[in-house]
Amino acid sequence: MHVPLVDLRAQYATIRNEVEPCLQRICASQSFVLGPEVEALEREIANYVRAPHAIGCASGTDALELALLACGVGSGDEVITSAFSFIAGAEAIMLRGARPVFVDIDPDTFNLDTDALERAITSRTRAILPTDLFGQCADMSNVVGIAELHGVTVIEDAAQSLGAEHDGRRAGEMAPFTTFSFYPSKNLGAFGDGGLITALDDDTAGALRCLRTHGESERYVHAQVGRNSRLDALQAAILRIKLRHLDQWTALRQAHAADYTKQLQERGLTERVRPPVTAATSTRHVFNQYTVRVESREELRAHLQSCDVGTAIYYPVALHRQPCFRGVVDAKLQLPDSERAAAEVLSLPLYPELTEAQRTFVVDRIAEFYA
Template sequence: MIPFLDLKAQYASIKDEIDDAVLRVLASTRYILGEEVEAFEREFAAYCDSKHAVAVNTGTSALHLSLLAAGIGPGDEVITVPMTFVATVSAICYTGARPVFVDIEPATCTMDPAMVEAAITPRTKAIVPVHLYGQMADMDPIMDIAARHGLAVIEDACQAHGAEYHGRRSGSIGVAGCFSFYPGKNLGACGEGGIVVTSSDSHAEAIRMLRDWGQSQRYHHVLKGFNYRMDGIQGAVLRVKLGHLERWTRARRSHAALYDKLLAGSGGTTAPVQAHGRRHVYHIYALRASGRDRLREGLRSVGIECGLHYPIPVHLQEAHADLGYRAGDFPVAEAVAREALSLPIFPEMTTDQVRQVVEAVEECAYAA
């Protein structure tokens, strides 16, 4: 069997470091925020070429607080894409604002800048491009549009730890970048976690208060805040894993390059595209196949686990029917939702496992 990812193998490779870090927090009794979280914030900010990092409990919370810190609220509109995990849209809704969707580019599956300007209205206050699968959106034209219209840009980088756009790190281009440390992410906690990176002093200050009941100091509540604090154990674990992230990223990129090479010319499938000037970190290796569901079942029957990211775009989810969108409104996103199949990819994967997956893909595609 080849798993979709192997968290046990990752833990085994750094077990002593992780165990020491966890025991250090237990001995300190600093279970919420504390020195380990503060150190991780400094280290992750430096990794992202940003001035500040503010650790929170989830990537969703990172998005929510970044939007609030940018002044987004009831009556506002925020432009994003329907091809994303639902948390992107939920965070917008939490502020009372309305999500407005634009379609994605077929090659990269990220926001199509050519669609953005037509979606802007007098109520538009922000743009949230999603760096899907580990590749950054085309940020220069998005930033140009935002500057012309006075809009905040908040990067949903929850799948793009260490990704780059013309030499700039994910999260460092907009007013803020939001990351998730869900266990399966390229940089994953042993539980939940998230962070906001920003070079704006005011944005960082607001988020630090908002994550901790709006306090400027203990029992001085300046803002109506939330309990979105990071646990000390997660900060310690993430500090350890951050030290391995570049090595893990090189392994992911190597596996993706081998997939690309071996799948070239494979009938009925299309490999993901890494756009010029972008460093794709391959959180997901999203193959596209016209017979995706048959291919998935065929791979499962021979012991290869795959994923679907994401089979129903957000504008067609029942929970967001109130937005009024219909099938056909975003044809590229809808086509990707029908065709994308996430193949196994994780740093500890072997070359032989990649070859086995490709052989199985070709056999199943031929049988179909």
């Protein structure tokens, strides 16, 4: 049986009848960049995450860069971020001329450890950039509380967590800036790159809109040096269709994740394959990934691959160990929970259309490996 890590074709088959006429409509309009589809998507996402403003842009990485630009992060500043995450946040900090300060994670949730965060604050700290890894919000009430106490801003990287909630509050309504990615494999994926930022106040939203179009305040008048980072109408139209299905897809992801955990427990495998932990404060985990911690990861992965089961390692190298940060990070810095996570994590196939037979097949192959 073939069980891919992600199966976008299965999802497309369910929405094809909605998508194709819509693509034809955009082609007939020949209006491609920003415009009414993007504005409608921005309103719908703002409504979905209960944020006052949403600003579309070209990718989740650009969303992070635009947020850092809007809050004025630059040379000499420090931005505290998790050492166990995708590179985009730390990369954006470096590209602004600032310094990423990596802190360790909570080993249960893989998200920023807020005690370590508090210890890392200095007079140079300008912002905190937590990631909601694998679809579970970081400990956002604590992060925002610490930021307010120290007068610094927060950019929540919610690329993997559209629709996730912390203490009943949604990613997008908690931090001054929340960034999202519509990369095709995300819970809400475009047919290419796309991203979005939510903001809580009018001035920030205005600044972000200006920055995404070359800092233009009025036609050919540039109040600031900005970027070209716009969302296009084709992507927005597709995302609007998919957004209508997102809650149902999320419920399926949650049910499949619960079923994996149940099957691993029933087979007595949870000592060797530790299921993901949902924090008590994580009131809606949207499972962009089902990530376990395993013994003998490389061998298990090779076994699953030989059985036609796709897996992924998000992420094999903790950020403070990445070659591109040599010279920026103290070579002796040790962040044991991030390093252990990088050595142990394995993401199993998870997507709404995954069948029970496929899940059982995956768990059978895991059981066979450890037998």
